[in-house]
Amino acid sequence: MNEGGKGRSVPLAAPDSAAPHHLGHRERLRQRFLEGGDSALPDYELLELLLFRSIPQRDVKPLAKQLIQHFGSFAEVLGAPASRLTEVKGVGESVAVDLKVVEAALRRMAKGAVAKKPVLSSWSSVIDYCRMAMAFAEREQFRILFLDKKNALIADEVQQTGTVDHTPVYPREVMRRALELSATALILVHNHPSGDPTPSGADVRMTKELVDIARPLGLAIHDHIIVGRDGHASFKGLGLI
The missing domain is CATH 3.40.140.10 (Cytidine Deaminase, domain 2)
Known part of the structure; x- marks a missing residue:
């Protein structure tokens, strides 16, 4: 109560906005990968891990499942040309490039295994x-x-x-x-x-x-x-x- 005896309302602190549900999912998925490796994850979840860095602000599970369904398998998603990847709604040029970089890295690793012996x-x-x-x-x-x-x-x-x-x-x-x-x-x-x-x-x-x-x-x-x-x-x- 103030000096004049009149009450003054005190604004309540705004509640913390709930974190998007997919952030907790991302952390749980990363932990499963760290503990069990890629064998602990189905194809679409392994693809999710790749998409996390390309698309940081939204849930990518639906997109990962859509890509697997569209192309047939995890390997076929990575093997698809960038022009076909961008035909899928939600896949922009930067996402397509990120996926092609992963494919190129895997190809280099496979070639290295052949070249060494x-x-x-x-x-x-x-x-x-x-x-x-x-x-x-x-x-x-x-x-x-x-x-x-x-x-x-x-x-x-x-x-x-x-x-x-x-x-x-x-x-x-x-x-x-x-x-x-x-x-x-x-x-x-x-x-x-x-x-x-x-x-x-x-x-x-x-x-x-x-x-x-x-x-x-x-x-x-x-x-x-x-x-x-x-x-x-x-x-x-x-x-x-």
């Missing part, structure tokens, strides 16, 4: 790298791994990029490049954007032509690997080389 003694790493590099591409690519006499990787090059179901291969250019690099062996790789890695008749004929041309030049073709979303096929494993 003789290729033929780390075949699973070769397959992992080829799938990471090409399995989710929207157009066919023809890639060559050039090896030295110890089967160590000299170079990894995409020779041609074609359409959704065809890539032109020029045997003379393949051999010229192999000789330039002083390679003694090659591994051929291409992808099937359809997802099915089963070799076509054209794939078999092209591989046979390259093997026949390489042999007189002292070049061995160890394998031809076809990769797709549904797995991979090895010509050597199928008895085609």
